[in-house]
Amino acid sequence: MKKNITITxxxxxxxxxxxxxxxxxxxxxxxxxxxxxxxxxxxxxxxLVTFGYTLDIDxxxxxxxxxxxxxxxxxxxxxxxxxxxxxxxxHPTAQFSVEHALGPGLYCEFEVDxxxxxxPEQAAALEAHMRELVDADCPIHRQRMSYIAAIxxxxxxxxxxxxxxxxxxxxxxxVTYVCENFSDLSTGPMTRSAGPLRYxxxxxxxxxxxxxxxxxxxxxDIPDFTPSQVLTNTFQEYNQWGRILRINTVGxxxxxxxxxxxxxxxxxxxxxxxxxxxxxxxxxxxxxxLKWILIAGPSSSGKTTxxxxxxxxxxxxxxxxxxxxxxxxxxxxxxxxLTAAGEYDFEHLHAVDxxxxxxxxxxxxxxxxxxxPSFDFVTGTRSYKGRxxxxxxxQVVVLEGIHSLNPELTPGLPDSRKFHIYISALTQLNLDxxxxxxxxxxxxxxxMVRDHRYRGHSAMRTxxxxxxxxxxxxxxxxxxxxxxxxVFNSALDYELAILSVLARPLLSEIKPDQRIYAEARRMLxxxxxxxxxxADIPPPTSIIREFVGDADFDY
Numbered sequence: 001m002k003k004n005i006t007i008t009x010x011x012x013x014x015x016x017x018x019x020x021x022x023x024x025x026x027x028x029x030x031x032x033x034x035x036x037x038x039x040x041x042x043x044x045x046x047x048l049v050t051f052g053y054t055l056d057i058d059x060x061x062x063x064x065x066x067x068x069x070x071x072x073x074x075x076x077x078x079x080x081x082x083x084x085x086x087x088x089x090x091h092p093t094a095q096f097s098v099e100h101a102l103g104p105g106l107y108c109e110f111e112v113d114x115x116x117x118x119x120p121e122q123a124a125a126l127e128a129h130m131r132e133l134v135d136a137d138c139p140i141h142r143q144r145m146s147y148i149a150a151i152x153x154x155x156x157x158x159x160x161x162x163x164x165x166x167x168x169x170x171x172x173x174x175v176t177y178v179c180e181n182f183s184d185l186s187t188g189p190m191t192r193s194a195g196p197l198r199y200x201x202x203x204x205x206x207x208x209x210x211x212x213x214x215x216x217x218x219x220x221d222i223p224d225f226t227p228s229q230v231l232t233n234t235f236q237e238y239n240q241w242g243r244i245l246r247i248n249t250v251g252x253x254x255x256x257x258x259x260x261x262x263x264x265x266x267x268x269x270x271x272x273x274x275x276x277x278x279x280x281x282x283x284x285x286x287x288x289x290l291k292w293i294l295i296a297g298p299s300s301s302g303k304t305t306x307x308x309x310x311x312x313x314x315x316x317x318x319x320x321x322x323x324x325x326x327x328x329x330x331x332x333x334x335x336x337x338l339t340a341a342g343e344y345d346f347e348h349l350h351a352v353d354x355x356x357x358x359x360x361x362x363x364x365x366x367x368x369x370x371x372x373p374s375f376d377f378v379t380g381t382r383s384y385k386g387r388x389x390x391x392x393x394x395q396v397v398v399l400e401g402i403h404s405l406n407p408e409l410t411p412g413l414p415d416s417r418k419f420h421i422y423i424s425a426l427t428q429l430n431l432d433x434x435x436x437x438x439x440x441x442x443x444x445x446x447x448m449v450r451d452h453r454y455r456g457h458s459a460m461r462t463x464x465x466x467x468x469x470x471x472x473x474x475x476x477x478x479x480x481x482x483x484x485x486x487v488f489n490s491a492l493d494y495e496l497a498i499l500s501v502l503a504r505p506l507l508s509e510i511k512p513d514q515r516i517y518a519e520a521r522r523m524l525x526x527x528x529x530x531x532x533x534x535a536d537i538p539p540p541t542s543i544i545r546e547f548v549g550d551a552d553f554d555y
Contacts, residue, residue: 010062024051037065038196040074041189046517050189067219078190079197084434085182086129097433104223105212116207123209127202137195141178150174161432164251187435234487241272254531280486281313290419296404297423298473300446302490302543307400308553326401328373329357333380347472358412364391405480422484425491445499450547459506463516495544497533
């Protein structure tokens with residue numbers, strides 16, 4: 001006789017049910033009565049699970065919809081799975097891969113019979129077929145099979161990217177998801193059927209198409225597609241680098257590490273970075289009237305190291321750069337803007353003392369000497385320690401900070417004398433063709449490792465702060481990226497193998513009784529696919545050194 005267990009729901013109600021009850025059997029309804037959105041999965045003791053998860057201990061259960069971060073993760077993962085099936089159904093020989101985020105959508109490469117790009121008719125047919133699967137509510141089954149059976153199946157189906165990813169795994173059982181005749185590796189929970197996946201559009205774009213979908217905040221509405229030429233050009237350039245390096249998946253990276261070819265790979269990757277930095281410096285030097293080099297980008301994009309390396313290349317061009325950081329112009333802690341939840345909003349534009357910054361910039365532009373401030377992040381106060389700055393006629397100022405592309409930061413400087421640079425870590429590395437690594441994960445891991453090493457922060461604190469960081473980026477940084485005169489992608493295809501070594505112990509400290517546990521488990525799962533790489537591999541001037549330590553630069 002099965003023992004009974006106690007289930008506590010989010011509203012505090014408790015249910016007594018037999019052990020081995022499936023989570024889905026507790027669903028009161030398929031839709032959330034407040035939002036009207038379909039339930040997609042559940043958090044059981046803060047672990048993200050499918051409706052087929054078996055309850056065998058007393059548990060807290062919270063059903064999730066796509067207006068939450070874990071719910072949106074389930075939705076995106078399931079929707080891209082359905083898209084991959086639709087491509088396979090309609091175009092069995094197509095070359096298809098999910099490449100990267102583009103606004104609220106995902107850009108996908110698509111090639112059929114040597115023709116790159118989706119025609120309007122092909123995009124409409126793919127969308128129509130996906131909607132047929134949604135209307136039929138086709139089941140999506142979670143399936144476990146032996147390692148050997150999985151390898152044989154993916155080999156038969158020509159899914160070499162899956163075989164490559166599994167090559168360095170020795171897990172006895174592999175989890176896959178199956179819908180009709182299509183299967184794919186599991187990278188996390190999916191919906192139990194296609195029925196809830198009705199909010200999307202497919203839009204032809206470049207050499208593929210965009211899978212447009214809602215955001216957590218817009219759900220269920222789908223935002224209009226707004227092309228980003230800056231991001232598109234940057235990813236196209238980075239994809240070309242991937243072709244130079246002959247890599248686009250984690251499986252391929254693992255093969256390079258296992259073959260002991262990683263040192264040469266790192267040299268080429270770093271040389272591509274240096275070549276791009278030198279090209280930006282050449283672009284600046286070709287316009288003698290430029291005085292202010294403004295560098296902006298989201299958290300942990302490597303702005304500080306980039307600014308220092310750019311300064312060296314500017315010197316090669318005969319310029320005399322000096323560096324100024326907006327972080328030293330933060331307002332004292334008690335004057336920092338607050339979020340809606342009453343927390344300090346360090347991403348807000350007015351976390352910077354704009355008046356004092358612009359007074360100093362105007363004085364520098366007039367050839368006057370200024371007193372340089374220093375901000376103490378521990379005490380939350382700005383002070384002056386006798387440092388001064390005065391510009392000579394042939395000097396240029398490199399001003400680095402997350403708001404540097406925002407015209408409101410430097411309204412007193414003439415636009416004709418500014419040069420705007422946008423920097424971010426836009427990884428083009430995928431787990432496999434259908435399962436991408438979000439670019440935000442790259443930056444989050446950098447910040448997690450750096451904050452633990454230099455600020456004594458736990459991984460839990462970094463993860464808890466990250467949503468507010470993301471909101472700030474969407475408000476204060478991303479809207480201005482199209483203003484950039486140059487873009488630098490700071491991602492390095494090998495860095496996640498290093499960050500995985502340093503981040504996994506930190507993430508493992510987060511336990512099931514902590515609300516951020518599901519996110520920690522998700523990241524640990526994706527990091528488990530990387531062969532470890534030692535942190536002493538990168539050169540001391542590498543961008544990644546800003547986060548893992550032992551850099552040649554002072555920070």
